Amino acid sequence: xxxxxxxxxxxxxxxFALTALYHFMxxxxxxxxxxxxxxxxxxxxxxxxxxxxxxxxxxxxxxxxNFAIGVATGLTMEFEFGTNWSMYSRFFGDIFGTPLAIEGLxxxxxxxTFIGLMFFGxxxxxxxxxxxxxxxxxxxxxxxxLWILVANACMNMPAGAHFDPETMRLTSTSFVALVxxxxxxxxxxxxxxxxxxxxxxxxxxxxxxxxxxxxxxxFAARSFRMAALFGIISTIAVITLGDVLGRLDYEHQPTKVAxxxxxxxxxxxxxxxxxxxxIPNDKKQTNYLEVGVPFVLTxxxxxxxxxxxxGIKELQIQAGPKIESGIQAVSALKRYSENHQxxxxxxxxxxxxxxxxxxxxxxxxPDQDVTKIKSEHIPTIVKKTxxxxxxxxxxxxxxxxxxxxxxxxxxxxxxxxxxxxxxxEIEKHRIFLKIISWSIPLPFIASEFGWxxxxxxxxxxxxxxxxxxxxxxxxxxxxxxxxxxxxFLLLYSIFIAAELFLxxxxxxxxxxxxxxxxxxxxxxxxxxxx
Amino acid sequence: MEYxxxxxxxxxxxxxxxxxxxxxxxxxDMGVGILLRFVGKNDIxxxxxxxxxxxxxxxxxxxxxxxxxAIFAAFPTLYATAFSVFYVVMILMLFSMIxxxxxxxxxxxxxxxFWRTSWDWIFLISGFFPMFVCxxxxxxxxxxxxxxxxxxxxxxxxxxxxxxxxxxxxxxCGLLSVSLSIFQGxxxxxxxxxxxxxxxxxKYATMAAIVATCLFIVGGIWIFQIKGFVLASGDPxxxxxxxxxxxxxxxxxxxxxxxxxxxxxxxLPIWGILCMLGAVLMAQSNKPACGWWIGLGIWIGVIGTVxxxxxxxxxxxxxxPDQSLTIWNSCGSLYGxxxxxxxxxxxxxxxxxxxxxxxxxxxxxxxxxxxxxxxxSY
Numbered sequence: 001x002x003x004x005x006x007x008x009x010x011x012x013x014x015x016f017a018l019t020a021l022y023h024f025m026x027x028x029x030x031x032x033x034x035x036x037x038x039x040x041x042x043x044x045x046x047x048x049x050x051x052x053x054x055x056x057x058x059x060x061x062x063x064x065x066n067f068a069i070g071v072a073t074g075l076t077m078e079f080e081f082g083t084n085w086s087m088y089s090r091f092f093g094d095i096f097g098t099p100l101a102i103e104g105l106x107x108x109x110x111x112x113t114f115i116g117l118m119f120f121g122x123x124x125x126x127x128x129x130x131x132x133x134x135x136x137x138x139x140x141x142x143x144x145x146l147w148i149l150v151a152n153a154c155m156n157m158p159a160g161a162h163f164d165p166e167t168m169r170l171t172s173t174s175f176v177a178l179v180x181x182x183x184x185x186x187x188x189x190x191x192x193x194x195x196x197x198x199x200x201x202x203x204x205x206x207x208x209x210x211x212x213x214x215x216x217x218x219f220a221a222r223s224f225r226m227a228a229l230f231g232i233i234s235t236i237a238v239i240t241l242g243d244v245l246g247r248l249d250y251e252h253q254p255t256k257v258a259x260x261x262x263x264x265x266x267x268x269x270x271x272x273x274x275x276x277x278x279i280p281n282d283k284k285q286t287n288y289l290e291v292g293v294p295f296v297l298t299x300x301x302x303x304x305x306x307x308x309x310x311g312i313k314e315l316q317i318q319a320g321p322k323i324e325s326g327i328q329a330v331s332a333l334k335r336y337s338e339n340h341q342x343x344x345x346x347x348x349x350x351x352x353x354x355x356x357x358x359x360x361x362x363x364x365x366p367d368q369d370v371t372k373i374k375s376e377h378i379p380t381i382v383k384k385t386x387x388x389x390x391x392x393x394x395x396x397x398x399x400x401x402x403x404x405x406x407x408x409x410x411x412x413x414x415x416x417x418x419x420x421x422x423x424x425e426i427e428k429h430r431i432f433l434k435i436i437s438w439s440i441p442l443p444f445i446a447s448e449f450g451w452x453x454x455x456x457x458x459x460x461x462x463x464x465x466x467x468x469x470x471x472x473x474x475x476x477x478x479x480x481x482x483x484x485x486x487x488f489l490l491l492y493s494i495f496i497a498a499e500l501f502l503x504x505x506x507x508x509x510x511x512x513x514x515x516x517x518x519x520x521x522x523x524x525x526x527x528x529x530x
Numbered sequence: 531m532e533y534x535x536x537x538x539x540x541x542x543x544x545x546x547x548x549x550x551x552x553x554x555x556x557x558x559d560m561g562v563g564i565l566l567r568f569v570g571k572n573d574i575x576x577x578x579x580x581x582x583x584x585x586x587x588x589x590x591x592x593x594x595x596x597x598x599x600a601i602f603a604a605f606p607t608l609y610a611t612a613f614s615v616f617y618v619v620m621i622l623m624l625f626s627m628i629x630x631x632x633x634x635x636x637x638x639x640x641x642x643x644f645w646r647t648s649w650d651w652i653f654l655i656s657g658f659f660p661m662f663v664c665x666x667x668x669x670x671x672x673x674x675x676x677x678x679x680x681x682x683x684x685x686x687x688x689x690x691x692x693x694x695x696x697x698x699x700x701x702x703c704g705l706l707s708v709s710l711s712i713f714q715g716x717x718x719x720x721x722x723x724x725x726x727x728x729x730x731x732x733k734y735a736t737m738a739a740i741v742a743t744c745l746f747i748v749g750g751i752w753i754f755q756i757k758g759f760v761l762a763s764g765d766p767x768x769x770x771x772x773x774x775x776x777x778x779x780x781x782x783x784x785x786x787x788x789x790x791x792x793x794x795x796x797x798l799p800i801w802g803i804l805c806m807l808g809a810v811l812m813a814q815s816n817k818p819a820c821g822w823w824i825g826l827g828i829w830i831g832v833i834g835t836v837x838x839x840x841x842x843x844x845x846x847x848x849x850x851p852d853q854s855l856t857i858w859n860s861c862g863s864l865y866g867x868x869x870x871x872x873x874x875x876x877x878x879x880x881x882x883x884x885x886x887x888x889x890x891x892x893x894x895x896x897x898x899x900x901x902x903x904x905x906x907s908y
């Protein structure tokens with residue numbers, strides 16, 4: 001029987017989540033560090049001071065280690081749409097494939113070609129030309145992220161597409177609507193600046209480590225100062241764009257917002273609190289141990305004090321008729337594909353907007369075929385499907401909170417770091433330096449949880465309200481999935497071990513300070529050979 | 531002719547161009563990876579070998595990514611089906627592909643025998659396997675693959691993945707693409723290396739070109755014996771849904787019917803063989819730069835030959851021949867294809883020009899002494 005095994009769908013989701021989160025450990029640092037490198041090299045070209053060249057080369061080396069795995073794991077992502085999400089790729093490829101291909105054409109090619117020159121071209125290019133190459137790499141990696149997020153945005157907020165019953169897929173109608181999808185624009189900037197925050201913390205943290213050990217002091221102090229200033233600007237941008245995104249989600253993805261905020265019941269403005277702590281229970285549809293700040297939630301999301309925000313229970317009630325209508329739509333669509341009768345097409349057209357809910361219900365239909373649902377069973381199937389229309393609240397709620405709490409923490413740390421380092425007092429605050437060097441992993445964690453918020457929050461859909469995850473995957477056997485999962489787990493564990501080992505090794509080793517230093521400086525530096 | 535047919539054909543040509551780029555550039559790097567252990571007898575020679583493609587491998591690899599991305603955007607049904615049907619093989623290829631960037635970046639960072647030898651082996655595997663699989667995939671496709679679609683466009687597979695790996699014709703095609711990549715890698719090594727790497731590369735490149743010629747000819751004869759596919763009826767302007775509108779017949783030697791209908795097409799395989807022979811000559815007469823460009827000619831010949839035989843098929847189905855994926859029924863929408871074609875026409879020339887510029891900047895022989903001095907080198 002031609003049916004999708006739900007276990008395979010779960011395993012495919014697990015594998016995709018695993019590989020995407022893994023890939024996303026390397027991306028933010030790449031996005032940010034390229035611009036920090038460009039800034040350092042600009043300082044070198046303008047001032048002519050060798051120390052800035054040393055800074056560029058040292059941080060460049062760490063960048064290289066990170067970039068290699070970023071590229072390697074990115075390959076996986078591009079292949080997985082085809083290998084594991086066949087139905088999704090076929091259904092959405094006309095739209096979704098476009099930004100991915102453009103990413104390759106426009107950005108990835110540029111970034112990867114010039115990165116070779118960035119590392120190998122120091123002696124072969126003039127200072128100006130090399131600086132231009134570094135900027136091209138920085139731009140390339142961020143444009144790359146832009147296109148990937150254009151692709152991501154059309155999953156979250158489909159635009160510039162309509163469903164064509166002849167080809168059984170979404171058809172591209174507007175390239176402009178695809179690219180200028182507001183979700184894409186906001187997400188791209190949010191992600192890039194999150195990368196800047198990550199890289200700033202990375203540079204600041206390692207510099208703090210040198211300052212604590214009184215090594216490479218001038219080098220570290222300069223790197224620290226640049227990173228702190230870069231970091232505070234980026235953190236402000238991250239928070240601002242995060243607010244924009246929250247509002248977009250509120251307008252377009254009510255289930256995601258309800259899950260992020262742990263809202264089971266529709267909110268009561270203006271008093272409704274923003275929950276600081278709580279343990280959402282998905283089975284009982286309630287939050288335990290809830291602690292919140294009153295009067296915050298409504299203005300935070302809606303930017304006014306009156307509008308109520310729909311809770312999950314109310315969204316479920318609203319979904320009921322949509323599911324029924326969706327079952328009609330999918331049944332008519334199937335009959336149409338078999339007989340090509342105009343009457344079926346007309347029925348489909350009247351229910352078309354709820355098609356996704358029909359697909360979502362198909363997992364409960366006999367043989368996964370909605371045309372086989374007997375009319376007396378429709379209420380039970382609608383009831384079952386209703387429990388699937390929202391994401392896992394516990395995960396979405398906490399992923400969102402961890403990201404937000406960390407963002408606030410970054411703001412405080414970067415603000416203090418900028419203040420003390422501009423006053424040239426940073427070396428006096430040893431405890432602060434220690435805190436900073438221990439904070440290096442935090443932006444990575446925040447980025448990962450941001451990704452989890454966005455993508456777990458999108459469930460149960462791969463294309464929001466159009467194609468559910470349960471029918472998006474390939475029709476493999478679970479044996480295939482176990483094979484690939486074991487492979488990824490093994491390989492990726494080796495990678496992370498090698499990466500961390502090399503990162504620590506080269507970070508400990510420190511920069512190779514150039515020979516043409518002033519003699520006074522040379523005595524200060526504990527010179528280590530790399 | 532309808533616009534839709536024209537744009538479908540343009541995209542088939544673009545795909546061929548991207549495959550040629552992929553074969554040439556990725557093949558070259560893979561070839562260097564395969565040859566690494568054989569042209570470099572000690573660590574410093576191997577490092578020299580790696581640094582010859584060091585500044586370029588990242589850029590070259592993007593051909594691979596762009597190839598996959600272009601299939602995704604322009605022929606989504608093909609992308610979705612082919613990648614899933616070949617799941618196990620694709621995943622194995624992916625594993626070997628993702629080891630390569632890591633191998634480049636990490637190999638020379640630690641000066642320890644076991645560490646470096648392990649990465650050298652990884653270079654060998656990760657160069658050989660992807661090229662082999664790409665070639666073998668074409669071998670399998672030429673024989674047809676077992677799959678069918680259901681009403682909503684979901685594919686279902688009708689055979690086990692073992693048949694894609696243990697399959698003599700596919701192995702032949704795989705070895706052909708491996709030997710072409712060894713030749714291309716050998717040419718690059720000859721261009722940018724000095725003795726003893728130079729003479730070793732020369733030896734292996736010559737051998738590879740001779741092997742490739744033989745395999746190509748044997749494969750050509752074999753094709754007469756293979757059950758091919760012919761599109762008996764099907765409107766090229768059809769709306770892309772594999773369930774409807776095609777009738778496909780199969781018989782032995784059917785892949786040659788395009789050649790019988792249009793004898794001019796025989797020039798493609800002949801061109802391919804001539805280029806391969808020219809390649810042997812160039813390698814032997816110490817003209818690696820000419821040899822490198824002849825490598826481009828070989829790829830045009832090989833991909834052109836296969837493309838001309840299969841036209842308009844992409845991936846014929848043995849279990850549901852009428853649902854075979856062709857250029858006509860697996861492509862994107864008219865609007866999407868036009869947008870993408872415009873972008874490709876703008877960006878591919880730009881890519882080619884800055885890639886050439888990078889090769890120009892990094893021109894010249896790679897010297898052992900400079901590698902030891904430069905702490906950026908691999």
